[in-house]
Amino acid sequence: xxxxxxxxDNKFIDGNEAxxxxxxxxxxxxxxxxxxxxxxxxxxxxxxxxxxxLAETARYGPYEKEYIHKNGHSVPILLHGIKFTGDNGxxxxxxxxQDISARKQAEKQRHPKTKKHVSTSFATVPAxxxxxxxx
Numbered sequence: 001x002x003x004x005x006x007x008x009d010n011k012f013i014d015g016n017e018a019x020x021x022x023x024x025x026x027x028x029x030x031x032x033x034x035x036x037x038x039x040x041x042x043x044x045x046x047x048x049x050x051x052x053x054l055a056e057t058a059r060y061g062p063y064e065k066e067y068i069h070k071n072g073h074s075v076p077i078l079l080h081g082i083k084f085t086g087d088n089g090x091x092x093x094x095x096x097x098q099d100i101s102a103r104k105q106a107e108k109q110r111h112p113k114t115k116k117h118v119s120t121s122f123a124t125v126p127a128x129x130x131x132x133x134x135x
Contacts, residue, residue: 001018001097001098003015003016003018003019003095003096003097004094004095004097005092005093005094005095006018006077006092006093006095008032010035010036011034012030012033012034013031013033013092014031014033015027015030015095019097022069022075022077022097022099023038023067023069023070023075024069024070024071024126025070028090029070034121035047037068038067038068039065039066039067039068040065040068040074042103043065043066043087046065047065050063050130052070054081054083054093056096058082058083058084059080059082059083060080060081061078061079061080061081061082062078062079062080063078063080064076064077064078064091064100065077066078067097071120074101075099075101076100076104077098077099078097078100079095079096079097079098080095081093081094081095082094086109093119103109
């Protein structure tokens, strides 16, 4: 099961091989990313709610969203996590992430006409890139 750990400022600090395989990034590449680099902008509001939950309860989720694979395609995920103080004294978040691509594909095949897919030019663009484009 993919896991990731990041400082409360959203910078990734650690992950496991399953995470790197799921996202297409190497460990070194991933450590240079922030959550907003791999999260589409359409999740901004939900992300803020999760950070609020972390601040108030030291936990978040479970929560469905997408990660943006290094090659640009979306990877649907289910994640939840907890906030803790690391050995270095800094607040960190530990998350467990599940790739739910197979489940989403099965749902789509069972109910092909019940949900309309809205395609927008910014739907799968990382939040950081959207801010850069709009500034």
